[in-house]
Amino acid sequence: MPLGPSSSAVHITNHAASAANAPRTPTSVTVHPVALFSILDHYLRRTDLQDRVIGTLLGTRTETEVEVRSSFAVLHSETSEQVAVxxxxxxxxxxxxxxVNPKEVIVGWYSTGSNLNTYSALIQNFYSQETAPNQAIHLAINTGVEEGEQSGVKAYVSSPVGVFPKPENCLFVPVPVELQFHDAERSGIDLITKTAAAPNSTTSQPISDLEILEQSIVTVQDMLERVLAYVQSVLSGEKKGDPAIGRYLMDTLGASTDDLEKGGFNSSLQIDETGYSNDLIPLQPRPVTSRSIL
Structure with a gap:
């Protein structure tokens, strides 16, 4: 069914809802790797005539937070005159x-590329009806294929424009977005990253838990060395200190020092007779922004 301005079958706007009863605008959007990989796979399988692909986002939401857990592709076509979904x-x-997942609901839609046009506003209007009374999230995935554009992920919500808002007229308001993964997903992400960076096409094999722990320790060691080098360069006057970085280091290292003084680190390690730890502390990865992954 065409979603052009001449179509009235899709553009159903509820003007009776008052502003007081309107849902709150989400303050953050979290995307899981499964949803992101599904979107990229859809983009790789597109036809030569498609400039971008779109699909539906599924997940959970609260009053101020949206968590995108999965997605699926939606067939659509665009011309200079109309768009059809x-x-x-x-x-x-x-x-x-x-x-399969009764707890997951429609939270919005995605598209590849960074172009937000009238057709994007029309599709946003359609998904707003699917997520009502909550606002629909639009996830724009820039694959970085076009020259001069940087890859990344951006999230938007829509806001009507004008005294008498029309579906094809809206303002896309950016919302903070981050990529977050669970401990069980980290090994898979590392495996995909290493395979993509490998000089040959040989697929790597999943590594054991001990190897994952070893790599995590090496990564933490590299981070500490970079932090130490930065602090030494600031103290010596080679670099100008950044107050934001200083506050972040103070908060992070201060919390770690408090744990060490209270004996929290030693009490969490239980050494058996063989000298090995029975209770290893899992390294909790911080939520990584989407720009650092793509």
Whole structure:
């Protein structure tokens, strides 16, 4: 069904809702690697005639936070005159996903590229009806294929423009977005990263938990060396200190020092008769922004 301005079947705007009852605007969006990889796979499988691909985002949400856990592709076509989206396919796919994961709901849609136009506003209006009364999230994935554009992920919510808002007229407001992964997903991300950077096409094999721990310790050691080099260069006057970095280091190292003084580190390690630890502290990765992954 076309989503052009001449179509009235899709553009259903509820003007009766008052501003007082309107849902709060999300303050943060979290994207899981599974959803991101699904979007990139959809982009790689596109036809030569498609400049961008779109799809539906699934996940959970609170009043101020949206967590994107998965996604699926949606068939669509764009011309200079109109854009068409297969809404029946979208709803059929959502019913299948909802049977597998009943807790996941539609939270918005995604598209590749950084171009936000009238068609984007029309598609946003359609998904706003799917997520009502909550606002729909638009996730723009820039793959960095085009020259002069940097890869990254941006999230938006829409705001109506004008005294009498029209579906094709809206303002996309940026929302902070980050890529977050669980401990079980870290080994998979590291494996994919190493395979992509490998000079040959040989696929690496998953590594053991002990090797993951060893790599984590080496990574932490490299971070400490970079921090130490930065602090020494600031103290010697080679570099000008950044107050933001100083406050971050003070908060991070201060909390770690408090734990050491209280004996929290020693009490969490239980050494058996063989000299090995029975209770290793898992390294908790900090949420990584999407720009550092892509």
């Amino acid at each position: 297969d809404m029946e396919y979208h709803r059929a796919m959502y019913e299948l996903h909802h049977k």
